[in-house]
Amino acid sequence: MKSKGACQAVIVLAGMIGAGKSSYTKLIADALGSEAFFESVDDNRILEKFYHDPERWAFALQIYFLNTRFRSIKAALKHQNNVLDRSIYEDALFTRINYEEGNMSDAEMDTYLDLLDNMMEELDGMPKKSPDLLIYLRGSLDTVLSRIAKRGRDFEQIENNSDLLEYYQHLHGQYDHWFSSYDKSPTLVIDIDEIDIEHKADADFVLKTIVDKLEHLA
């Protein structure tokens, strides 16, 4: 399906690690002719260290992601036609989970939240303050774990790290709460247990649903 130029919108994907945000980002960007913004993993020097020693690296990683995300958003909100593979609004969720897991101190948490507030004020001053649409990829922990396994990044595998399953369960268990309090833009929920964009019919259905939603919002 090609709808290039039909919908000028800033779209962000949201959802659990491995839910398929990058895959959706590529699908949508190709179909709508928009620019895709991907979370950097290969050039992230802290991510693997975090998975090995979260207490030592959680704060540094949250700052890293906040900084890179903010840079992407500043670029993305200048145009009307972009897709981002994760929202800045989820960063605070990851940070809170790490705080609750004991990976960050009170002082680190306070410093992070203060910086986040400061950055959100900058977004408020921009011509476009928030996305046109947030797409939440929602699915069971089993689906997410099987995709993390399929992607095969060693440091994300639960067999290699006995604490990781509990971390994923904690994060996954909070995602619906996070989504229900999200109010910065219209939203669309896609059930990734049911919809599989590796099948063309499902991919076409997803794209049509998104285009319909954007046209409805226009």
Ligand SMILES: Nc1ncnc2c1ncn2[C@@H]1O[C@H](COP(=O)(O)OP(=O)(O)OP(=O)(O)O)[C@@H](O)[C@H]1O
């Ligand atoms: N519909 C699907 N069916 C099966 N596998 C899928 C599907 N969509 C994506 N995948 C696979 O699942 C893995 C995770 O997908 P992807 O990298 O897009 O997730 P993500 O949400 O961007 O992850 P992260 O939060 O870690 O950035 C990849 O190996 C991808 O090829």
Ligand SMILES: Nc1nc(=O)c2ncn([C@H]3C[C@H](O)[C@@H](CO)O3)c2[nH]1
């Ligand atoms: N701790 C932490 N905080 C974040 O804000 C964050 N955003 C993404 N990630 C991790 C998930 C995947 O392993 C990998 C790719 O998404 O990066 C994060 N980890």
